[in-house]
Amino acid sequence: MTGEVVGFWCLSAVLVSSALAVVLTKNLFHAVLWLALALTGTAGVFLLLDAEFLAAVQLLLYAGGIVTVVVFAIVVTEKLIGERLSQTSRHIAGGAVASVALVWLIVSAIMQRPLAATRMPMAGDLTQEIGETVLTRFVLPFELLAVLMLAGLMSAIYFARPED
Amino acid sequence: MGLQAYLILAAVVFSIGLFGVVTRRNTIGILLGIELMLNSVNINLVAFSRFSGDVTGMIFTVFTICITVVEAALGLSIVILLFRVRRTVTADHMDLLKG
Numbered sequence: 001m002t003g004e005v006v007g008f009w010c011l012s013a014v015l016v017s018s019a020l021a022v023v024l025t026k027n028l029f030h031a032v033l034w035l036a037l038a039l040t041g042t043a044g045v046f047l048l049l050d051a052e053f054l055a056a057v058q059l060l061l062y063a064g065g066i067v068t069v070v071v072f073a074i075v076v077t078e079k080l081i082g083e084r085l086s087q088t089s090r091h092i093a094g095g096a097v098a099s100v101a102l103v104w105l106i107v108s109a110i111m112q113r114p115l116a117a118t119r120m121p122m123a124g125d126l127t128q129e130i131g132e133t134v135l136t137r138f139v140l141p142f143e144l145l146a147v148l149m150l151a152g153l154m155s156a157i158y159f160a161r162p163e164d
Numbered sequence: 165m166g167l168q169a170y171l172i173l174a175a176v177v178f179s180i181g182l183f184g185v186v187t188r189r190n191t192i193g194i195l196l197g198i199e200l201m202l203n204s205v206n207i208n209l210v211a212f213s214r215f216s217g218d219v220t221g222m223i224f225t226v227f228t229i230c231i232t233v234v235e236a237a238l239g240l241s242i243v244i245l246l247f248r249v250r251r252t253v254t255a256d257h258m259d260l261l262k263g
Binding site for chain 2: 003005006008012015016019020022023028032035038039043045046048049050051053054057058065066069071073074076077083089090091092094095097098099100102103106107109110111112115116117118119120121122126130133134138139140142145149152153155156159160
């Protein structure tokens with residue numbers, strides 16, 4: 001139990017500080033690298049919650065896929081514009097007020113509710129159960145997701161076609 | 165750690181992402197903020213799923229992760245396309261529809 005507490009606080013520190021670095025760093029390329037760290041920290045949180053399969057998916061798709069795609073986009077736009085994309089921010093005071101107000105709102109709502117402090121026991125292997133439930137009860141959303149990914153892929157290719 | 169701790173962590177990360185979306189000028193920076201927000205929602209889903217002993221939340225996390233990947237690919241290709249047309253990635257300059 002105490003190992004989980006220590007892990008939770010370490011991962012929280014990593015996650016929050018890297019998320020802050022994502023939104024505050026001037027250099028956009030560094031922001032993407034901090035985002036990779038934040039996504040890896042989230043995978044660690046999934047591990048704390050006994051979801052090993054989701055942690056693996058998170059690392060492969062998010063930290064592997066999205067970060068690579070974003071780095072490609074930055075490289076392409078930087079090369080086309082011929083100068084480094086420095087990052088200026090605006091409405092900092094308004095954004096900070098909105099964020100703090102949102103945190104206060106959510107935390108006060110969470111504190112008013114009696115929430116579970118202990119975990120319910122899960123039956124058997126979680127990864128196996130996820131696989132079985134996806135292919136039985138959630139098979140229709142699963143197939144729709146495949147159609148959505150195909151449509152997204154094709155439209156991304158259409159958008160990125162060479163100029164003629 | 166109880167469920168509250170995970171929910172509060174997700175709320176903090178979500179708000180940081182919101183701050184990024186509001187304050188960034190660069191369109192790619194705004195997309196990074198959106199990624200953070202979607203990511204914190206996944207923490208909520210997995211935490212609720214684990215503490216209620218039901219696997220449904222984790223399956224929805226798989227779905228949201230896939231949808232987020234599609235969103236990132238499409239958003240970035242739109243950014244690159246807009247960049248080709250307008251020669252800018254700054255959100256303030258994308259005002260073609262402004263009356």
